[in-house]
Amino acid sequence: MPRRRVFNPLTELLAAALLVVLVLVVNTWQFSLAVLVAAVVPGVLFSGKPRQIALAIAVTAGPLLVSSFLLHGLFFPEGTTVLAEWGPARVTAEGLQFAALTGLRLAVFTGVLLTAALTVSIPELVSTLTHRGWNRRLVFVVGSAVGLLPHVAERSRQITRAQQARGLVVGGSVPSRVRGLLMVSVPLVTGLLIDAAERTQLLEARGFSSPGPRTSYLPDTDTAGQRTARWLMAAGVLGFACAWYAVGAGR
Amino acid sequence: MIRLECSSFAYDGGPVVLSGVDLAVEPGTLVHVVGPSGSGKTTLARLLAGQTGAGNGAQFRGALTLGGDRLEFTGGPGDPRIDPAAWSSTVAYAAQRTEGQLSMMSATVAEEIAFGPANRGMPAGELRAAVQATAARLGLTDLLNRDPRRLSGGQLRRTIIAAAVVGNPRVLILDEPFQGLDADARAEVARTLEVLRAAGTALVICAPMLPGAAPGHSRVLALVSGRPVSDGTLGQARTAGLGRYAIGTEGSAPVVLPDPPQGWAAPAAAPGVSVKAGGPLAELAGVSFSYRGEGARGQAEVLRGVDLRVDPGDIVGLTGANGSGKSTLLQHLNGLLRASSGTVTVAGRPLGRRTATGRLAGAVGFLFQDTDQQLFERTVLREVAYGPAAAGAGREAAQERARTALAAVGLGHAAGEHPYELGFVERRLVAFASLIASGPAVWVLDEPTAGLDLRGRNRVGELLLGHAAAGGAVVLATHDEAFADALCTRVLELKDGRILSGGARRGAGGA
Numbered sequence: 001m002p003r004r005r006v007f008n009p010l011t012e013l014l015a016a017a018l019l020v021v022l023v024l025v026v027n028t029w030q031f032s033l034a035v036l037v038a039a040v041v042p043g044v045l046f047s048g049k050p051r052q053i054a055l056a057i058a059v060t061a062g063p064l065l066v067s068s069f070l071l072h073g074l075f076f077p078e079g080t081t082v083l084a085e086w087g088p089a090r091v092t093a094e095g096l097q098f099a100a101l102t103g104l105r106l107a108v109f110t111g112v113l114l115t116a117a118l119t120v121s122i123p124e125l126v127s128t129l130t131h132r133g134w135n136r137r138l139v140f141v142v143g144s145a146v147g148l149l150p151h152v153a154e155r156s157r158q159i160t161r162a163q164q165a166r167g168l169v170v171g172g173s174v175p176s177r178v179r180g181l182l183m184v185s186v187p188l189v190t191g192l193l194i195d196a197a198e199r200t201q202l203l204e205a206r207g208f209s210s211p212g213p214r215t216s217y218l219p220d221t222d223t224a225g226q227r228t229a230r231w232l233m234a235a236g237v238l239g240f241a242c243a244w245y246a247v248g249a250g251r
Numbered sequence: 252m253i254r255l256e257c258s259s260f261a262y263d264g265g266p267v268v269l270s271g272v273d274l275a276v277e278p279g280t281l282v283h284v285v286g287p288s289g290s291g292k293t294t295l296a297r298l299l300a301g302q303t304g305a306g307n308g309a310q311f312r313g314a315l316t317l318g319g320d321r322l323e324f325t326g327g328p329g330d331p332r333i334d335p336a337a338w339s340s341t342v343a344y345a346a347q348r349t350e351g352q353l354s355m356m357s358a359t360v361a362e363e364i365a366f367g368p369a370n371r372g373m374p375a376g377e378l379r380a381a382v383q384a385t386a387a388r389l390g391l392t393d394l395l396n397r398d399p400r401r402l403s404g405g406q407l408r409r410t411i412i413a414a415a416v417v418g419n420p421r422v423l424i425l426d427e428p429f430q431g432l433d434a435d436a437r438a439e440v441a442r443t444l445e446v447l448r449a450a451g452t453a454l455v456i457c458a459p460m461l462p463g464a465a466p467g468h469s470r471v472l473a474l475v476s477g478r479p480v481s482d483g484t485l486g487q488a489r490t491a492g493l494g495r496y497a498i499g500t501e502g503s504a505p506v507v508l509p510d511p512p513q514g515w516a517a518p519a520a521a522p523g524v525s526v527k528a529g530g531p532l533a534e535l536a537g538v539s540f541s542y543r544g545e546g547a548r549g550q551a552e553v554l555r556g557v558d559l560r561v562d563p564g565d566i567v568g569l570t571g572a573n574g575s576g577k578s579t580l581l582q583h584l585n586g587l588l589r590a591s592s593g594t595v596t597v598a599g600r601p602l603g604r605r606t607a608t609g610r611l612a613g614a615v616g617f618l619f620q621d622t623d624q625q626l627f628e629r630t631v632l633r634e635v636a637y638g639p640a641a642a643g644a645g646r647e648a649a650q651e652r653a654r655t656a657l658a659a660v661g662l663g664h665a666a667g668e669h670p671y672e673l674g675f676v677e678r679r680l681v682a683f684a685s686l687i688a689s690g691p692a693v694w695v696l697d698e699p700t701a702g703l704d705l706r707g708r709n710r711v712g713e714l715l716l717g718h719a720a721a722g723g724a725v726v727l728a729t730h731d732e733a734f735a736d737a738l739c740t741r742v743l744e745l746k747d748g749r750i751l752s753g754g755a756r757r758g759a760g761g762a
Contacts, residue, residue: 123358130369144355151355151400155624161587161608162625165617166685167641169609187627190671191350194623198351201302205344206354206414207336207370214372217365217382 008222009125010132014230016116018237023108025241029097032104040111047119056118061110065103072099127218140208148192155191159184252277252453253342253422254316255299259326260291263308269294269477272313276453278421281444281466283485284457286474287497287704288676292457293347295474296426299455300344301333317341340371343415345408347426347675352411353399360402361386361395364414371418385417388450389443403573405436409443422453429458430702433573433730459676459704461488463502473498499705504737507712530599532693532724533584533615535559538593540579540748553579555748556593561693565724566715568739570732576748577697577728578620584695584726585615598692613642616686620697622679631657631673631681632666638689649688656688657681661710676707683711694718696727700734712738 007015019039023032044053072095079092126140163183164170170180203209254275259267269291276282276299284292297304303311303324310326315333318341324330346352357363364382373381386392391413394402399410408428416423428444429437445466448454456462461471462485471488473481475496481488489500540554553576561567561584569577582588583595586608595602598614616638619625628634635653636646644652657663660680665673670681679702686694694715700708708731715725715738729735735742744751 121358123356123362126356140356148355158619158621158624159627162617162619163627164608165585165587165612165619166625166638167609167612167689169607169641183627187624191623194671195348195351198346198348199353199355201335202346202352203354204335205300205339206367207339208354210336210370212372215369215375215378217362217369217375217378219375 008128008226009120010128010222011226011230012120013116013125014233016112018233019112020109021237021241023105025237025244027101027105029101029104032101032108035108036104036111040108040115043115044111047115049118053115053118056114057107057110060114061106064106068103068106069099072096072102123218124221127216128220128222130214130216131220131222133213152188152192156184156188159187252318253299255295255313256316257295257298257311257313259310259312260294260298261310262304267477269298269474271478272472272474274299274472275316276422276455278453279448279451281448281454281456281469283462283465283469283471284455284474285459285461285471285488285493285498287459287706288674289476290474291477292459292474293426294477296344296346296424296455296457299422299424300342301335301338302344303330303333305330305332336371339367339415339420340418341420342422342424343418343420344424345411345415345426345428347430349404349407349411352414355400357399359396360391360399360410360413363399363410364391364395364417367414368418381417385413388446389413389416390439403436405432405439405573408432408436408440412440412443412447416447416452420452422455423447424455424457426457427459427702428456435572458501459498459702461485461493461498461500463500494705497704497706499708502733504733505700505709505712507709507716507738531560531562531596532565532598533559533561533726534594534596535580535583535590536594536596538580538583538590538595540583540588540591552591553748554583554590557748557750559726559743559750561724561726563692563722563724564719565726565741566719566739567724567726568735568742569726569728569745570730570735570742571745571751575745577745579748580745581617581695581697581726581728584693585611585617587617609641612638612689612691614691615693615695616689616691618683618686618694618696618699620701622675622682625682625685626670626678629669630666631662631668631670634670634681635684635688638685642689652688652690653684656684659687659714660684661706676703679703680707680710683714687714692723694723694725694727696725696729698729698731699727700729700731708734 019035023035044050044057047053073091074089074095076092076095076098079090079094081093082090083093084091160170160180168180168183170176252275255272257269257272260269261267272295274282274295284295286292298311298315301315303309303315305311311324311330312326314321314323316322317338322331322333354363354366357366361382364385365378368378368381382395383392386395389409389412391409394406394410399407402410412423412425412428425444428440432440444454444456462469465485467485469485471481471483471485472479473488473491473493473496475498480496481491481493483491535557538554538557539552541552557580559567559580569580571577579588583590584597586595586602586606589602589604597611626634628637632650632653635656636649639649639652640646654663654666657666660683662677662680662684665677665681670678673681683699699711703711712734718725719740727735742752
């Protein structure tokens with residue numbers, strides 16, 4: 001079930017970015033945990049594609065989390081409160097606390113940013129930027145990359161099938177799989193480059209880099225209220241950050 | 252309206268690929284540019300589209316006249332540069348390959364059509380009206396909310412044409428707009444084009460063959476090796492004897508020699524394939540198949556209880572509309588798809604769930620519809636030698652078989668080239684040679700003649716007859732009815748996943 005879109009993509013992306021800033025500024029494991037439980041987990045659950053996002057988070061953040069806990073949990077030089085000890089490895093309370101801090105922070109970053117990135121509607125974002133009169137080139141680069149992903153996946157599947165039909169046997173062993181991957185990548189990249197060259201000509205012909213104002217087929221989903229809210233949110237986080245550092249410096 | 256005078260055109264440092272052309276196209280007229288592969292059709296189309304290649308080192312000597320403006324080119328650095336955006340507002344161009352023609356930025360067909368005018372700043376109200384009007388003219392209204400990446404071939408072509416003509420250009424250039432389309436989709440696209448022409452758009456259509464059915468008023472320019480050999484009405488072109496230049500007419504029967512000359516026949520007696528005498532080479536018994544995870548449609552059956560027996564000497568043609576299950580059936584023959592129920596037997600052995608497709612390559616060769624996704628090596632020779640090498644032949648032996656297969660398709664001279672540097676027809680024949688080189692007894696071909704010129708089509712016909720005569724068998728899916736009628740020993744029609752007609756056995760064709 002796709003998520004019902006409530007806010008404009010710009011508002012959503014800004015909110016995600018500000019949340020990350022807040023976590024960086026406050027920098028305590030309790031706050032990170034609270035954000036994780038109160039914002040990230042519900043966000044993922046109600047995103048419409050919780051499995052996909054959870055998988056993406058696990059793949060990106062998982063290895064880092066595990067290594068962080070092993071490293072800081074077992075070998076934290078500044079640690080004094082020793083909970084357990086095996087030879088050179090010492091589990092210290094400070095080490096665990098540090099690992100929890102960095103781990104939770106990382107979980108919030110990946111959770112917030114991946115949820116925002118994987119649920120944002122690229123056409124709506126481009127449309128919003130057009131209506132606001134901003135430069136869309138960067139968005140186009142990112143957006144077309146996202147738009148291309150399913151296309152690339154389908155293409156590599158087709159190429160693998162063609163190679164199997166010609167006698168490629170991809171077995172279960174790692175070298176065999178790596179070889180299969182390499183065999184797919186050459187025609188895949190060649191094909192994508194040829195497509196890209198043709199698409200560049202098409203984009204030029206259809207006026208993508210023409211100077212002057214442009215319009216958008218999609219209606220403007222941005223509202224005056226959301227624009228105000230974005231300014232207020234940004235100002236609020238900035239003010240909070242200044243106050244937080246001022247208080248911290250005064251202590 | 253638009254006029255191209257090309258005294259010579261060459262790509263960066265290459266030979267002259269187009270010369271001696273003087274083509275003027277008036278509003279509301281239709282010009283067919285025909286010629287075999289490599290005759291310069293695409294170059295001509297690109298020049299009309301304003302792609303003179305000045306930035307890429309190409310040398311164009313001649314002139315382009317649009318409306319009252321004449322641009323002269325001398326092949327030097329001082330030549331005028333054409334602004335593609337400004338040019339395309341008058342002269343729209345739809346290239347041969349559809350993959351690179353979508354902006355990849357649009358979630359719906361409507362946004363794709365609106366992409367061009369939106370970039371030019373057409374006000375939102377007008378933009379919507381223009382998209383709606385274009386869609387209504389071209390019969391695309393029902394598709395406006397569809398994802399352009401998930402359209403059928405005919406729908407995608409029409410979307411690309413709609414996106415090209417939404418700004419009401421006065422000229423539309425199309426490079427092989429009918430390639431790979433079935434009869435219904437071709438008719439759809441043809442209707443679309445006639446609507447545009449009747450409204451005054453000048454049309455230029457490039458294709459390898461003369462159109463089978465086209466309005467009598469259309470004009471034909473025939474190119475051979477980059478030079479015009481005939482320029483006149485369609486009627487004149489039909490009687491001009493273009494056959495000697497390997498320019499045929501769509502829908503005509505292929506001309507095949509009953510006894511292919513030495514060296515053209517497929518390598519006989521496929522090595523490594525042993526078949527019990529009298530047994531079928533491949534057999535489908537009661538095969539049903541449905542794609543898993545089809546969403547709302549549930550487990551819609553694509554094949555329903557199909558029986559098919561392929562014996563030595565058979566050339567079995569499968570016909571039927573797009574989506575009737577032809578490709579699905581073919582993919583069961585080499586294990587790319589596994590039957591949901593029923594059995595598939597290849598070379599006397601039933602196909603188990605765990606038989607790797609790669610292990611069947613020596614018994615069943617498969618030619619895919621999309622050529623470019625099956626070429627992956629650096630040279631044509633390596634490409635063709637891949638199959639035999641994967642089957643365990645030594646490097647020398649594999650290359651020897653590759654050379655024989657290349658000679659069989661008439662590409663012996665191209666062994667050292669990069670597959671992507673060849674033209675479409677040659678790439679198709681390279682893919683065919685790769686299949687032949689592995690020496691399978693059964694050839695499974697998906698649309699083997701799509702996009703081929705007369706010579707390529709005849710050559711494929713000869714290869715099929717030679718293979719069947721040598722004791723092999725062929726199963727092909729095709730929209731080319733004349734080809735199937737001329738060559739197949741049986742033609743089976745598929746509809747909704749069932750074989751409709753019994754396909755009475757006939758003698759193999761020939762001219």
